[in-house]
Amino acid sequence: MQIARFLFYPIFVLLGSVRRQRLLQVGLAIVVAHILMAFICGPTGNKDDPYGLTRWIPPYNPTKSYPEIPRLAPPSAAHWMGTDHLQRDVFSRVISGGWAPIVVAFSSIAISLTIGSILGWISGFAGGLLDRVLSLSMDAIYSFPSMILAIALVAVMQPGLVPMIMAIAVVYIPTYFRVTRAEVLQIREQTFVEAAHAVGAPWWRVLLRHIAPNTVNAIMAVSSFNIADAILTEAAMSFLGYGLPPPAPDWGFDIQNGQRFLQSGYWWLITFPGLMILSLSLGFGLIGEGISDLVNPKRRRKKVG
Template sequence: MSATIASPRWVRRIGGISRRSPTLAAGVFIILGFAAMALLAPWITPFDPELAQSRNVLAAPGGAHLMGTDGNGMDVFSRVIAGARWAFGIAIPAVLVGLLAGVPLGLYTGYRGGWFDEIAMRFFDALRVFPSIILALAVVAAAGPSLLNVVLVIGFLDSPVFARVVRAEVLALRHSTFVESAVSAGNPTWRILFVHILPNALQGAMAQTAVRAAWAVRISATLAFLGVGIQPPTPEWGAMIRQGAEYLVTGQWWVGVFPGIALILMVLGLNMLGDGLQDLLDPRRKAATR
Protein backbone atom coordinates (compact mmCIF):
# COMPACT_ATOMS: atom_id res chain seq x y z
CA MET A 1 0.00 0.00 0.00
CA SER A 2 1.59 3.26 -1.09
CA ALA A 3 0.71 6.64 0.32
CA THR A 4 1.03 9.90 -1.54
CA ILE A 5 2.03 13.02 0.33
CA ALA A 6 0.18 16.08 -0.86
CA SER A 7 2.33 19.15 -1.30
CA PRO A 8 1.29 22.27 0.59
CA ARG A 9 -0.80 24.72 -1.40
CA TRP A 10 1.90 27.41 -1.38
CA VAL A 11 4.46 24.93 -2.76
CA ARG A 12 2.13 24.02 -5.63
CA ARG A 13 1.42 27.67 -6.30
CA ILE A 14 5.13 28.53 -6.44
CA GLY A 15 5.72 25.57 -8.74
CA GLY A 16 2.90 26.71 -11.03
CA ILE A 17 4.28 30.26 -11.24
CA SER A 18 7.76 28.90 -11.95
CA ARG A 19 6.44 26.82 -14.85
CA ARG A 20 4.43 29.74 -16.25
CA SER A 21 7.32 32.20 -15.99
CA PRO A 22 10.82 30.75 -15.55
CA THR A 23 12.17 34.29 -15.98
CA LEU A 24 10.24 35.42 -12.91
CA ALA A 25 11.47 32.44 -10.91
CA ALA A 26 15.10 33.14 -11.84
CA GLY A 27 14.70 36.82 -10.98
CA VAL A 28 13.13 36.04 -7.61
CA PHE A 29 15.94 33.60 -6.83
CA ILE A 30 18.64 36.18 -7.59
CA ILE A 31 16.95 39.01 -5.70
CA LEU A 32 16.23 36.82 -2.68
CA GLY A 33 19.93 35.98 -2.59
CA PHE A 34 20.87 39.66 -2.54
CA ALA A 35 18.13 40.37 0.02
CA ALA A 36 19.60 37.69 2.29
CA MET A 37 23.03 39.28 1.85
CA ALA A 38 21.64 42.69 2.78
CA LEU A 39 19.75 41.47 5.84
CA LEU A 40 22.53 39.24 7.16
CA ALA A 41 25.41 41.57 6.30
CA PRO A 42 26.26 42.49 9.93
CA TRP A 43 26.69 38.79 10.76
CA ILE A 44 28.26 37.31 7.64
CA THR A 45 30.86 39.95 6.79
CA PRO A 46 34.21 38.72 8.14
CA PHE A 47 35.59 42.28 8.45
CA ASP A 48 34.25 45.77 9.02
CA PRO A 49 33.45 46.97 5.46
CA GLU A 50 34.60 50.51 6.30
CA LEU A 51 37.69 49.65 8.36
CA ALA A 52 41.03 50.19 6.62
CA GLN A 53 43.88 47.77 7.33
CA SER A 54 47.14 49.37 6.25
CA ARG A 55 49.02 46.07 6.64
CA ASN A 56 46.94 44.33 3.92
CA VAL A 57 46.70 46.91 1.15
CA LEU A 58 45.80 45.40 -2.26
CA ALA A 59 46.12 41.83 -0.98
CA ALA A 60 45.23 39.26 -3.65
CA PRO A 61 42.13 37.06 -3.20
CA GLY A 62 42.71 34.11 -0.93
CA GLY A 63 43.23 33.24 2.70
CA ALA A 64 41.38 35.49 5.14
CA HIS A 65 40.36 37.86 2.33
CA LEU A 66 38.29 35.81 -0.13
CA MET A 67 38.09 38.65 -2.64
CA GLY A 68 41.26 40.45 -1.65
CA THR A 69 41.56 43.99 -0.29
CA ASP A 70 41.38 47.41 -1.94
CA GLY A 71 43.77 50.34 -1.99
CA ASN A 72 42.85 51.27 1.59
CA GLY A 73 43.21 47.74 2.93
CA MET A 74 39.44 47.20 3.22
CA ASP A 75 38.12 43.67 2.67
CA VAL A 76 36.44 43.54 -0.75
CA PHE A 77 34.23 40.56 0.15
CA SER A 78 32.79 42.39 3.17
CA ARG A 79 32.24 45.54 1.13
CA VAL A 80 30.48 43.66 -1.70
CA ILE A 81 28.07 42.10 0.79
CA ALA A 82 27.46 45.41 2.58
CA GLY A 83 26.93 47.07 -0.80
CA ALA A 84 23.72 45.08 -1.24
CA ARG A 85 22.22 47.07 1.65
CA TRP A 86 23.00 50.34 -0.11
CA ALA A 87 21.61 49.05 -3.41
CA PHE A 88 18.28 48.16 -1.81
CA GLY A 89 18.43 51.29 0.35
CA ILE A 90 18.49 53.42 -2.79
CA ALA A 91 16.30 51.37 -5.16
CA ILE A 92 13.32 50.76 -2.87
CA PRO A 93 12.86 54.38 -1.64
CA ALA A 94 13.49 55.74 -5.15
CA VAL A 95 10.74 53.52 -6.59
CA LEU A 96 8.39 54.58 -3.78
CA VAL A 97 9.09 58.25 -4.51
CA GLY A 98 8.42 57.62 -8.20
CA LEU A 99 5.14 55.89 -7.41
CA LEU A 100 3.98 58.55 -4.95
CA ALA A 101 4.79 61.35 -7.39
CA GLY A 102 3.79 59.70 -10.66
CA VAL A 103 0.65 57.69 -9.86
CA PRO A 104 -1.54 60.60 -8.60
CA LEU A 105 -0.39 62.76 -11.51
CA GLY A 106 -1.19 60.01 -14.02
CA LEU A 107 -4.60 59.51 -12.43
CA TYR A 108 -5.54 63.17 -12.60
CA THR A 109 -4.20 63.92 -16.07
CA GLY A 110 -5.78 60.80 -17.54
CA TYR A 111 -9.17 61.51 -15.97
CA ARG A 112 -9.39 65.26 -16.53
CA GLY A 113 -7.57 65.62 -19.84
CA GLY A 114 -7.58 69.10 -21.35
CA TRP A 115 -4.79 71.67 -21.18
CA PHE A 116 -3.30 70.34 -17.93
CA ASP A 117 -2.90 66.91 -19.48
CA GLU A 118 -1.23 68.40 -22.57
CA ILE A 119 1.23 70.46 -20.51
CA ALA A 120 2.10 67.50 -18.30
CA MET A 121 2.67 65.19 -21.27
CA ARG A 122 4.88 67.73 -23.06
CA PHE A 123 6.90 68.14 -19.85
CA PHE A 124 7.33 64.36 -19.64
CA ASP A 125 8.39 64.30 -23.29
CA ALA A 126 11.04 66.93 -22.56
CA LEU A 127 12.37 64.85 -19.67
CA ARG A 128 12.58 61.77 -21.89
CA VAL A 129 14.50 63.66 -24.58
CA PHE A 130 17.02 65.01 -22.07
CA PRO A 131 19.44 62.23 -20.94
CA SER A 132 18.44 61.16 -17.44
CA ILE A 133 21.99 60.52 -16.27
CA ILE A 134 23.07 64.05 -17.27
CA LEU A 135 20.12 65.59 -15.46
CA ALA A 136 20.70 63.42 -12.38
CA LEU A 137 24.39 64.27 -12.45
CA ALA A 138 23.68 68.00 -12.55
CA VAL A 139 21.04 67.97 -9.82
CA VAL A 140 22.98 65.73 -7.42
CA ALA A 141 26.16 67.75 -7.99
CA ALA A 142 24.25 70.96 -7.15
CA ALA A 143 22.30 69.56 -4.19
CA GLY A 144 25.10 67.47 -2.67
CA PRO A 145 25.99 63.75 -2.80
CA SER A 146 23.87 62.57 0.13
CA LEU A 147 21.72 59.45 0.19
CA LEU A 148 18.53 61.52 0.48
CA ASN A 149 19.40 63.67 -2.52
CA VAL A 150 20.27 60.65 -4.66
CA VAL A 151 16.99 58.91 -3.76
CA LEU A 152 14.86 62.00 -4.39
CA VAL A 153 16.51 62.81 -7.72
CA ILE A 154 16.21 59.25 -9.03
CA GLY A 155 12.62 58.95 -7.77
CA PHE A 156 11.41 62.19 -9.33
CA LEU A 157 13.19 61.47 -12.62
CA ASP A 158 11.41 58.11 -12.70
CA SER A 159 7.96 59.45 -11.80
CA PRO A 160 6.98 60.21 -15.45
CA VAL A 161 7.26 56.49 -16.26
CA PHE A 162 4.66 55.61 -13.64
CA ALA A 163 2.52 58.63 -14.57
CA ARG A 164 2.40 57.59 -18.23
CA VAL A 165 1.56 53.97 -17.42
CA VAL A 166 -1.26 54.95 -15.06
CA ARG A 167 -2.55 57.64 -17.43
CA ALA A 168 -2.84 55.11 -20.26
CA GLU A 169 -4.88 52.81 -18.02
CA VAL A 170 -7.11 55.68 -16.87
CA LEU A 171 -7.80 56.75 -20.46
CA ALA A 172 -9.13 53.25 -21.12
CA LEU A 173 -11.16 53.16 -17.90
CA ARG A 174 -12.68 56.63 -17.54
CA HIS A 175 -15.61 55.85 -19.83
CA SER A 176 -16.27 52.44 -18.29
CA THR A 177 -19.68 51.62 -16.91
CA PHE A 178 -18.55 51.48 -13.27
CA VAL A 179 -16.91 54.92 -13.55
CA GLU A 180 -19.99 56.47 -15.14
CA SER A 181 -22.12 54.88 -12.42
CA ALA A 182 -19.86 56.37 -9.74
CA VAL A 183 -20.20 59.82 -11.37
CA SER A 184 -23.97 59.48 -11.62
CA ALA A 185 -24.11 58.54 -7.93
CA GLY A 186 -22.53 61.88 -7.06
CA ASN A 187 -19.12 60.66 -5.89
CA PRO A 188 -16.49 63.41 -5.60
CA THR A 189 -13.57 63.35 -8.01
CA TRP A 190 -11.06 62.19 -5.41
CA ARG A 191 -13.22 59.18 -4.56
CA ILE A 192 -13.73 58.26 -8.20
CA LEU A 193 -9.97 58.45 -8.78
CA PHE A 194 -8.65 56.67 -5.70
CA VAL A 195 -11.48 54.25 -4.88
CA HIS A 196 -12.91 53.27 -8.27
CA ILE A 197 -10.17 53.87 -10.86
CA LEU A 198 -6.87 53.45 -9.00
CA PRO A 199 -7.27 49.75 -8.04
CA ASN A 200 -7.91 48.94 -11.71
CA ALA A 201 -5.18 51.22 -13.10
CA LEU A 202 -2.35 50.33 -10.71
CA GLN A 203 -1.52 46.93 -12.20
CA GLY A 204 0.71 48.27 -14.96
CA ALA A 205 2.61 50.54 -12.59
CA MET A 206 3.25 47.69 -10.15
CA ALA A 207 4.59 45.55 -12.99
CA GLN A 208 7.11 48.32 -13.71
CA THR A 209 8.50 48.56 -10.17
CA ALA A 210 11.21 45.90 -10.48
CA VAL A 211 12.44 47.27 -13.81
CA ARG A 212 12.57 50.79 -12.41
CA ALA A 213 14.38 49.49 -9.32
CA ALA A 214 17.03 48.05 -11.67
CA TRP A 215 17.29 51.46 -13.33
CA ALA A 216 17.68 53.13 -9.91
CA VAL A 217 20.50 50.75 -8.93
CA ARG A 218 22.26 51.38 -12.24
CA ILE A 219 21.90 55.17 -12.07
CA SER A 220 23.03 55.37 -8.43
CA ALA A 221 26.10 53.27 -9.25
CA THR A 222 26.84 55.50 -12.25
CA LEU A 223 26.61 58.63 -10.09
CA ALA A 224 28.95 57.09 -7.51
CA PHE A 225 31.35 56.02 -10.27
CA LEU A 226 31.43 59.61 -11.55
CA GLY A 227 32.14 60.88 -8.04
CA VAL A 228 28.86 62.71 -7.31
CA GLY A 229 26.86 59.90 -5.70
CA ILE A 230 27.48 58.04 -2.47
CA GLN A 231 31.02 58.79 -1.36
CA PRO A 232 33.78 56.49 -0.03
CA PRO A 233 34.38 54.85 2.36
CA THR A 234 30.69 53.87 2.11
CA PRO A 235 30.56 50.38 0.55
CA GLU A 236 28.63 51.36 -2.56
CA TRP A 237 29.31 49.26 -5.67
CA GLY A 238 29.69 52.18 -8.07
CA ALA A 239 32.24 53.88 -5.85
CA MET A 240 34.08 50.58 -5.45
CA ILE A 241 34.22 50.09 -9.23
CA ARG A 242 35.57 53.61 -9.59
CA GLN A 243 38.38 52.85 -7.18
CA GLY A 244 39.03 49.48 -8.81
CA ALA A 245 39.34 51.05 -12.26
CA GLU A 246 42.50 52.80 -11.06
CA TYR A 247 44.16 49.47 -10.29
CA LEU A 248 43.20 47.48 -13.38
CA VAL A 249 46.21 48.68 -15.33
CA THR A 250 48.55 47.57 -12.54
CA GLY A 251 47.01 44.09 -12.26
CA GLN A 252 44.86 44.41 -9.11
CA TRP A 253 41.69 43.42 -10.99
CA TRP A 254 39.76 42.14 -7.97
CA VAL A 255 39.14 45.61 -6.52
CA GLY A 256 36.71 46.55 -9.30
CA VAL A 257 35.69 43.22 -10.83
CA PHE A 258 33.87 41.70 -7.84
CA PRO A 259 31.61 44.71 -7.13
CA GLY A 260 31.03 44.95 -10.88
CA ILE A 261 29.83 41.34 -10.97
CA ALA A 262 27.52 42.00 -8.01
CA LEU A 263 26.07 45.07 -9.76
CA ILE A 264 25.49 43.16 -13.01
CA LEU A 265 23.80 40.26 -11.23
CA MET A 266 21.48 42.49 -9.21
CA VAL A 267 20.43 44.56 -12.22
CA LEU A 268 19.91 41.33 -14.20
CA GLY A 269 17.83 39.82 -11.40
CA LEU A 270 15.63 42.91 -11.09
CA ASN A 271 15.10 43.08 -14.85
CA MET A 272 14.18 39.38 -14.99
CA LEU A 273 11.83 39.88 -12.05
CA GLY A 274 10.20 42.83 -13.77
CA ASP A 275 9.87 41.00 -17.07
CA GLY A 276 8.29 38.03 -15.33
CA LEU A 277 5.87 40.26 -13.43
CA GLN A 278 4.78 41.92 -16.66
CA ASP A 279 4.13 38.49 -18.19
CA LEU A 280 1.95 37.50 -15.22
CA LEU A 281 0.12 40.80 -14.75
CA ASP A 282 -0.44 41.63 -18.43
CA PRO A 283 -2.10 38.72 -20.28
CA ARG A 284 -2.00 40.68 -23.55
CA ARG A 285 1.79 40.97 -23.38
CA LYS A 286 2.14 37.28 -22.61
CA ALA A 287 -0.12 36.30 -25.54
CA ALA A 288 1.86 38.56 -27.89
CA THR A 289 5.14 36.85 -27.04
CA ARG A 290 3.85 33.34 -27.77
Protein backbone atom coordinates in the same frame (compact mmCIF):
# COMPACT_ATOMS: atom_id res chain seq x y z
CA MET B 1 -6.00 26.31 11.70
CA GLN B 2 -8.82 28.13 9.94
CA ILE B 3 -7.33 31.49 10.81
CA ALA B 4 -3.90 30.42 9.61
CA ARG B 5 -5.37 29.32 6.30
CA PHE B 6 -7.11 32.67 5.95
CA LEU B 7 -3.98 34.62 6.79
CA PHE B 8 -1.68 32.73 4.48
CA TYR B 9 -4.10 32.39 1.59
CA PRO B 10 -2.73 35.39 -0.36
CA ILE B 11 0.78 34.06 0.04
CA PHE B 12 -0.27 30.68 -1.32
CA VAL B 13 -1.93 32.33 -4.28
CA LEU B 14 1.24 34.27 -4.97
CA LEU B 15 3.39 31.19 -4.63
CA GLY B 16 0.98 29.29 -6.85
CA SER B 17 1.44 31.78 -9.65
CA VAL B 18 5.16 31.92 -8.92
CA ARG B 19 5.42 28.16 -9.31
CA ARG B 20 4.53 28.38 -12.97
CA GLN B 21 6.92 31.25 -13.62
CA ARG B 22 10.53 30.22 -13.90
CA LEU B 23 11.70 33.79 -14.52
CA LEU B 24 9.91 35.05 -11.45
CA GLN B 25 11.39 32.25 -9.33
CA VAL B 26 14.97 32.96 -10.35
CA GLY B 27 14.48 36.71 -10.01
CA LEU B 28 12.93 36.41 -6.58
CA ALA B 29 15.71 34.09 -5.40
CA ILE B 30 18.40 36.52 -6.51
CA VAL B 31 16.69 39.54 -4.99
CA VAL B 32 15.87 37.83 -1.71
CA ALA B 33 19.50 36.70 -1.42
CA HIS B 34 20.67 40.26 -2.01
CA ILE B 35 18.26 41.70 0.53
CA LEU B 36 19.31 39.14 3.13
CA MET B 37 22.94 39.93 2.45
CA ALA B 38 22.29 43.66 2.73
CA PHE B 39 20.47 43.10 6.01
CA ILE B 40 23.12 40.81 7.51
CA CYS B 41 26.15 42.77 6.33
CA GLY B 42 24.75 46.29 6.27
CA PRO B 43 25.66 49.20 8.55
CA THR B 44 24.82 48.85 12.23
CA GLY B 45 25.61 52.21 13.76
CA ASN B 46 28.02 50.48 16.14
CA LYS B 47 31.37 52.34 16.24
CA ASP B 48 33.58 49.29 16.94
CA ASP B 49 31.97 47.06 14.33
CA PRO B 50 30.14 49.44 11.91
CA TYR B 51 29.08 46.74 9.45
CA GLY B 52 27.40 43.37 9.87
CA LEU B 53 25.18 41.85 12.52
CA THR B 54 27.96 39.68 13.95
CA ARG B 55 31.68 40.14 14.47
CA TRP B 56 32.49 37.48 11.85
CA ILE B 57 30.40 38.86 9.05
CA PRO B 58 31.89 40.62 7.22
CA PRO B 59 35.29 39.13 8.07
CA TYR B 60 37.03 42.55 8.08
CA ASN B 61 35.80 46.05 8.74
CA PRO B 62 35.13 47.19 5.16
CA THR B 63 36.07 50.83 5.87
CA LYS B 64 39.31 50.15 7.69
CA SER B 65 42.83 49.75 6.30
CA TYR B 66 44.60 46.89 8.06
CA PRO B 67 48.45 47.08 8.29
CA GLU B 68 48.66 43.27 8.15
CA ILE B 69 46.67 43.07 4.88
CA PRO B 70 48.91 43.15 1.77
CA ARG B 71 48.32 45.87 -0.80
CA LEU B 72 46.53 44.80 -4.03
CA ALA B 73 46.82 41.05 -3.37
CA PRO B 74 44.90 38.73 -5.74
CA PRO B 75 42.06 36.52 -4.44
CA SER B 76 43.29 33.90 -1.98
CA ALA B 77 41.97 31.72 0.83
CA ALA B 78 42.44 34.57 3.34
CA HIS B 79 40.95 37.27 1.08
CA TRP B 80 38.39 35.65 -1.25
CA MET B 81 38.10 38.62 -3.54
CA GLY B 82 41.59 40.00 -3.03
CA THR B 83 42.58 43.29 -1.40
CA ASP B 84 42.66 46.88 -2.62
CA HIS B 85 45.27 49.62 -2.72
CA LEU B 86 44.28 50.88 0.74
CA GLN B 87 44.84 47.45 2.30
CA ARG B 88 41.17 46.67 2.70
CA ASP B 89 39.40 43.34 2.15
CA VAL B 90 37.40 43.50 -1.11
CA PHE B 91 35.05 40.67 -0.06
CA SER B 92 34.04 42.58 3.06
CA ARG B 93 33.44 45.72 1.02
CA VAL B 94 31.41 43.86 -1.59
CA ILE B 95 29.03 42.17 0.84
CA SER B 96 28.66 45.29 2.97
CA GLY B 97 28.12 47.58 -0.02
CA GLY B 98 24.84 45.99 -1.12
CA TRP B 99 22.50 47.92 1.12
CA ALA B 100 22.95 51.32 -0.52
CA PRO B 101 21.69 50.34 -4.01
CA ILE B 102 18.75 48.47 -2.51
CA VAL B 103 17.73 51.26 -0.16
CA VAL B 104 18.20 53.93 -2.81
CA ALA B 105 16.36 51.97 -5.50
CA PHE B 106 13.40 51.04 -3.32
CA SER B 107 12.93 54.46 -1.74
CA SER B 108 13.32 56.42 -4.94
CA ILE B 109 10.94 54.16 -6.82
CA ALA B 110 8.43 54.38 -3.96
CA ILE B 111 8.55 58.17 -4.17
CA SER B 112 8.34 58.43 -7.94
CA LEU B 113 5.62 55.78 -8.08
CA THR B 114 3.49 57.71 -5.64
CA ILE B 115 3.96 61.13 -7.19
CA GLY B 116 3.99 59.91 -10.79
CA SER B 117 0.85 57.85 -10.58
CA ILE B 118 -1.14 60.45 -8.64
CA LEU B 119 -0.22 63.07 -11.25
CA GLY B 120 -1.02 60.58 -14.00
CA TRP B 121 -4.45 59.85 -12.54
CA ILE B 122 -5.27 63.52 -12.24
CA SER B 123 -3.92 64.43 -15.65
CA GLY B 124 -5.63 61.61 -17.52
CA PHE B 125 -8.89 62.11 -15.68
CA ALA B 126 -9.09 65.90 -15.81
CA GLY B 127 -7.94 66.29 -19.40
CA GLY B 128 -7.98 69.74 -20.94
CA LEU B 129 -5.49 72.43 -20.03
CA LEU B 130 -4.25 70.74 -16.84
CA ASP B 131 -3.48 67.60 -18.81
CA ARG B 132 -1.58 69.61 -21.42
CA VAL B 133 0.49 71.43 -18.82
CA LEU B 134 1.33 68.30 -16.83
CA SER B 135 2.15 66.25 -19.92
CA LEU B 136 4.42 68.93 -21.29
CA SER B 137 6.30 69.37 -18.01
CA MET B 138 6.73 65.61 -17.70
CA ASP B 139 8.01 65.45 -21.28
CA ALA B 140 10.44 68.21 -20.39
CA ILE B 141 11.84 66.13 -17.53
CA TYR B 142 11.84 63.03 -19.71
CA SER B 143 13.76 64.71 -22.49
CA PHE B 144 16.82 65.21 -20.25
CA PRO B 145 19.29 62.33 -20.23
CA SER B 146 18.43 60.79 -16.86
CA MET B 147 22.02 60.64 -15.56
CA ILE B 148 22.70 64.29 -16.32
CA LEU B 149 19.47 65.36 -14.65
CA ALA B 150 20.20 63.22 -11.57
CA ILE B 151 23.74 64.58 -11.29
CA ALA B 152 22.53 68.14 -11.65
CA LEU B 153 19.98 67.60 -8.89
CA VAL B 154 22.53 66.01 -6.54
CA ALA B 155 24.99 68.78 -7.30
CA VAL B 156 22.43 71.35 -6.16
CA MET B 157 22.08 69.47 -2.88
CA GLN B 158 24.94 67.79 -1.00
CA PRO B 159 26.09 64.34 -2.19
CA GLY B 160 24.73 61.66 0.11
CA LEU B 161 22.04 59.06 0.51
CA VAL B 162 18.93 61.26 0.71
CA PRO B 163 19.83 63.60 -2.18
CA MET B 164 20.60 60.56 -4.30
CA ILE B 165 17.17 59.08 -3.50
CA MET B 166 15.45 62.37 -4.33
CA ALA B 167 17.34 62.84 -7.58
CA ILE B 168 16.59 59.34 -8.84
CA ALA B 169 12.97 59.72 -7.77
CA VAL B 170 12.57 62.85 -9.87
CA VAL B 171 14.13 61.12 -12.86
CA TYR B 172 11.57 58.31 -12.79
CA ILE B 173 8.40 60.32 -12.10
CA PRO B 174 7.63 60.80 -15.84
CA THR B 175 7.75 57.04 -16.43
CA TYR B 176 4.96 56.43 -13.93
CA PHE B 177 3.10 59.50 -15.09
CA ARG B 178 3.03 58.26 -18.67
CA VAL B 179 2.01 54.71 -17.83
CA THR B 180 -0.75 55.78 -15.45
CA ARG B 181 -2.09 58.51 -17.69
CA ALA B 182 -2.27 56.16 -20.68
CA GLU B 183 -4.15 53.61 -18.59
CA VAL B 184 -6.58 56.20 -17.26
CA LEU B 185 -7.30 57.51 -20.75
CA GLN B 186 -8.23 54.00 -21.79
CA ILE B 187 -10.19 53.04 -18.68
CA ARG B 188 -12.24 56.20 -18.40
CA GLU B 189 -13.89 55.43 -21.75
CA GLN B 190 -15.19 52.11 -20.47
CA THR B 191 -18.85 51.84 -19.62
CA PHE B 192 -18.41 51.00 -15.95
CA VAL B 193 -17.01 54.51 -15.51
CA GLU B 194 -19.99 55.95 -17.38
CA ALA B 195 -22.18 53.81 -15.14
CA ALA B 196 -20.56 55.31 -12.03
CA HIS B 197 -21.27 58.80 -13.38
CA ALA B 198 -24.84 57.78 -14.12
CA VAL B 199 -25.45 56.74 -10.52
CA GLY B 200 -24.24 60.15 -9.40
CA ALA B 201 -20.78 59.31 -8.08
CA PRO B 202 -18.69 62.43 -7.40
CA TRP B 203 -15.59 62.79 -9.57
CA TRP B 204 -13.13 61.85 -6.84
CA ARG B 205 -15.02 58.65 -6.19
CA VAL B 206 -15.04 57.74 -9.87
CA LEU B 207 -11.29 58.35 -9.97
CA LEU B 208 -10.25 56.63 -6.76
CA ARG B 209 -12.64 53.72 -6.72
CA HIS B 210 -13.34 52.94 -10.34
CA ILE B 211 -10.35 54.12 -12.35
CA ALA B 212 -7.30 54.04 -10.06
CA PRO B 213 -7.56 50.38 -8.97
CA ASN B 214 -7.57 49.30 -12.59
CA THR B 215 -4.22 50.98 -13.23
CA VAL B 216 -2.37 49.06 -10.51
CA ASN B 217 -1.37 46.08 -12.66
CA ALA B 218 0.38 48.25 -15.21
CA ILE B 219 2.15 50.25 -12.49
CA MET B 220 3.39 47.05 -10.84
CA ALA B 221 4.75 45.68 -14.08
CA VAL B 222 6.69 48.87 -14.71
CA SER B 223 8.07 49.21 -11.17
CA SER B 224 10.18 46.10 -11.26
CA PHE B 225 11.96 47.12 -14.43
CA ASN B 226 12.38 50.56 -12.96
CA ILE B 227 14.03 49.24 -9.83
CA ALA B 228 16.51 47.36 -12.01
CA ASP B 229 17.16 50.60 -13.86
CA ALA B 230 17.41 52.63 -10.66
CA ILE B 231 20.09 50.26 -9.34
CA LEU B 232 22.19 50.92 -12.42
CA THR B 233 21.62 54.66 -12.02
CA GLU B 234 22.66 54.51 -8.38
CA ALA B 235 25.82 52.60 -9.31
CA ALA B 236 26.61 55.07 -12.07
CA MET B 237 26.14 58.03 -9.75
CA SER B 238 28.36 56.64 -7.06
CA PHE B 239 30.88 55.72 -9.77
CA LEU B 240 30.99 59.40 -10.66
CA GLY B 241 31.39 60.34 -7.03
CA TYR B 242 27.88 61.55 -6.28
CA GLY B 243 27.04 58.65 -4.02
CA LEU B 244 27.83 57.84 -0.40
CA PRO B 245 30.82 59.75 0.93
CA PRO B 246 33.92 57.51 1.19
CA PRO B 247 35.06 55.35 2.85
CA ALA B 248 31.56 53.82 2.99
CA PRO B 249 31.46 50.68 0.84
CA ASP B 250 29.48 51.27 -2.33
CA TRP B 251 29.86 49.17 -5.47
CA GLY B 252 29.86 51.98 -7.98
CA PHE B 253 32.45 53.92 -6.02
CA ASP B 254 34.64 50.80 -5.62
CA ILE B 255 34.55 50.22 -9.36
CA GLN B 256 35.64 53.79 -9.91
CA ASN B 257 38.56 53.27 -7.55
CA GLY B 258 39.42 49.91 -9.04
CA GLN B 259 39.39 50.88 -12.69
CA ARG B 260 42.55 52.95 -12.21
CA PHE B 261 44.42 49.74 -11.47
CA LEU B 262 42.81 47.62 -14.17
CA GLN B 263 45.56 48.23 -16.73
CA SER B 264 48.14 46.99 -14.27
CA GLY B 265 46.26 43.69 -14.13
CA TYR B 266 44.40 44.08 -10.82
CA TRP B 267 41.10 42.79 -12.21
CA TRP B 268 39.50 41.76 -8.90
CA LEU B 269 38.90 45.31 -7.77
CA ILE B 270 36.18 45.93 -10.35
CA THR B 271 35.03 42.42 -11.27
CA PHE B 272 33.34 41.52 -8.00
CA PRO B 273 31.39 44.75 -7.37
CA GLY B 274 30.48 44.70 -11.05
CA LEU B 275 29.11 41.18 -10.82
CA MET B 276 27.05 42.19 -7.78
CA ILE B 277 25.49 45.17 -9.58
CA LEU B 278 24.80 42.92 -12.55
CA SER B 279 23.12 40.18 -10.55
CA LEU B 280 20.99 42.55 -8.47
CA SER B 281 19.62 44.43 -11.45
CA LEU B 282 19.24 41.16 -13.35
CA GLY B 283 17.17 39.82 -10.47
CA PHE B 284 14.75 42.77 -10.61
CA GLY B 285 14.65 42.58 -14.37
CA LEU B 286 13.61 38.92 -14.20
CA ILE B 287 10.92 39.74 -11.66
CA GLY B 288 9.66 42.44 -13.99
CA GLU B 289 9.51 39.98 -16.88
CA GLY B 290 7.70 37.49 -14.72
CA ILE B 291 5.16 40.01 -13.45
CA SER B 292 4.36 41.37 -16.87
CA ASP B 293 3.85 37.79 -18.07
CA LEU B 294 1.43 37.25 -15.21
CA VAL B 295 -0.38 40.52 -15.71
CA ASN B 296 -0.60 40.36 -19.47
CA PRO B 297 -1.97 36.98 -20.55
CA LYS B 298 -1.54 37.78 -24.23
CA ARG B 299 2.20 38.04 -23.74
CA ARG B 300 2.21 34.88 -21.70
CA ARG B 301 0.60 32.88 -24.47
CA LYS B 302 3.39 33.77 -26.87
CA LYS B 303 6.04 32.39 -24.52
CA VAL B 304 7.19 28.84 -25.06
CA GLY B 305 7.57 26.58 -22.03
